Amino acid sequence: MHVTFYGATREVTGSFHTLSTDSDTILLDCGLFQGRRKEAEAKNRVLPINPKILTNMVLSHAHIDHSGRIPMMTKNGFNGQVFCSRATAHACEYLLRDSAKIQEGDASYLNYKTAKYFLSRMKTGGGDKKLTKTEINEIRTLLKSGNHDLRNEVINNLLREQNLEVITPLYSLTEAEEALEYFQGVPFAEPVTIGSNLTCTFYVAGHILGSAMSVLQYANNGQVKNILYSGDLGRFNKPIIKDPTLDFKAEHREIDLMIMESTYGDRLHEPVFDMxxxxxxxxxxxxxxxxxxxxxxxxxxxxxxxxxxxxxxxxxxxxxxxxxxxxxxxxxxxxxxxxxxxxxxxxxxxxxxxxxxxxxxxxxxxxxxxxxxxxxxxxxxxxxxxxxxxxxxxxxxxxxxxxxxxxxxxxxxxxxxxxxxxxxxxxxxxxxxxxxxxxxxxxxxxxxxxxxxxxxxxxxxxxLGGFSAHGDRNEMTRILRESNLSIKKIALVHGEKEQINGFAEHLRGEGYEVTIPYQGQSIRV
Structure with a gap:
């Protein structure tokens, strides 16, 4: 069994990892990269694996940096199911639609800017001459309907005719809605089969509504291996949702590899207090x-x-x-x-x-x-x-x-x-x-x-501070120390350089074996 790390490796967005056995390949999260527009766009356009090889997907929670590329997978040949908590599936109904609208809106706006610039250059002959109000209104009337609605068909046809780049969204609203058909919400603490001799059990992560830690158990030739994927971990004593789980079932307590986030691994938050x-x-x-x-x-x-x-x-x-x-x-x-x-x-x-x-x-x-x-x-x-x-x-x-x-x-x-x-x-x-x-x-x-x-x-x-949804160094360490888990090895993900290195040093001082995988690196379990 191998775990390969493709996203959120030594950075905090774009969560994307795979678990492979002799029979199956399971995707853990499928998040969008977020950050500088051009850099994030380049990363998001390229899927690191062929979706057709995937058996199923396990989604830790609904935040877009963990779920936002699922429609790209489903429109490119993924044919499994997306397993997550029921609340996560429900939230994704709205978050993925909203993400698609943003993708479509951004693409339309960028195409409009390109078309507007091209027409302006045409009217000025490519010089520094300023457009008259009449010329500006002519361009606006051609490219817009009313004050706000863009004539996307006119804009895209113009760009194609002039051999100019046409920006397309990562996925459309229709494709996001089609992706939702693949979701399977399951209860916490109840194992579900996700592959041959492979099960997944969700435990409360306490980060946001529905967020889950996932124990993936593989039983083969009389051997049992457990991998724990933390997703994003929450804080203790916050209102509304339950605290991160500390009590795991007996069959899930021996963890061969924990894939653990480190967003605030070198930071201490203000104490949670009554706001x-x-x-x-x-x-x-x-x-x-x-x-x-x-x-x-x-x-x-x-x-x-x-x-x-x-x-x-x-x-x-x-x-x-x-x-x-x-x-x-x-x-x-x-x-x-x-x-x-x-x-x-x-x-x-x-x-x-x-x-x-x-x-x-x-x-x-x-x-x-x-x-x-x-x-x-x-x-x-x-x-x-x-x-x-x-x-x-x-x-x-x-x-x-x-x-x-x-x-x-x-x-x-x-x-x-x-x-x-x-x-x-x-x-x-x-x-x-x-x-x-x-x-x-x-x-x-x-x-x-x-x-x-x-x-x-x-x-x-x-x-007003004190509202962070991510656990800090001590709260994440508490999950390791106060839970009934026995962890052989930890792979840290989802953290910038300062946070992930600081957390690794801290955990090594606590007696844990820790590695920080690079993008594309695999760990054999």
């Missing part, structure tokens, strides 16, 4: 000013955690009952997924909500934006409210429209509840606001530019 008092303080201070709280939040996980905390505060009557709006079509759909999978909830959630006949993700003040018109009206609403909208790093999406209408008003608060990547607009907001606060909010406020306009950053910007 409600800090959230309560922000809400009350903002409402007392007559303002609104604007929260950029990721659609899967972060939005639902915030809804959970807000529900608790509203139930206890600790904050004024202002409306809470979720303005994200994907977050709305994923919140319904959370509501339909109480089997994943931890004991605290059962006691606080289910035992009282309450849905954690449904309360009187909670409202979901249904239409673009409703979103536009909410932008202009001057009455106090809370709005959760994407994207989580303020790089696009409906959050920017809310900021455009609220950022210049000092009554409002922009609440940051997640990591803001370097060079993102969310990071820019944080840094400029911190300097303004350090100066006592005196003098002219800083300005930020988006939608081709400068806006004064008068709104308060607050950051």
């Amino acid at each position: 409600k008092p800090l959230l309560k303080q922000v809400l009350i201070e903002t409402f007392d000013r007559g303002g609104s709280v604007i929260i950029p939040a990721f659609a899967y996980g972060r939005t639902q955690e915030l809804i959970y905390f807000l529900h608790e505060l509203y139930l206890a009557g600790e904050v004024p009952p202002m409306p809470v709006w979720v303005d994200s079509p994907l977050a709305t759909k994923i919140t319904h997924v959370f509501g339909e999978h109480p089997e994943t909830y931890d004991e605290e959630t059962h006691q606080a909500f289910l035992s009282k006949g309450l849905n954690p993700f449904d309360f009187h003040q909670l409202k979901f934006v249904q239409t673009v018109e409703e979103s536009i009206a909410l932008n202009r609403d001057q009455k106090s409210h809370v709005v959760l909208a994407g994207s989580g790093m303020c790089e696009g999406g409906r959050i920017l429209h809310h900021l455009r209408h609220k950022i210049h008003d000092e009554r409002n608060t922009i609440l940051i509840v997640g990591y803001m990547g370097e060079n993102t607009f969310g990071r820019q907001l944080q840094m400029k606001a911190e300097k303004y606060e350090e100066g006592g909010r005196k003098g002219e406020p800083p300005t930020v530019r988006f939608y081709n306009k400068e806006y004064p950053l008068k709104a308060h910007v607050k950051t």
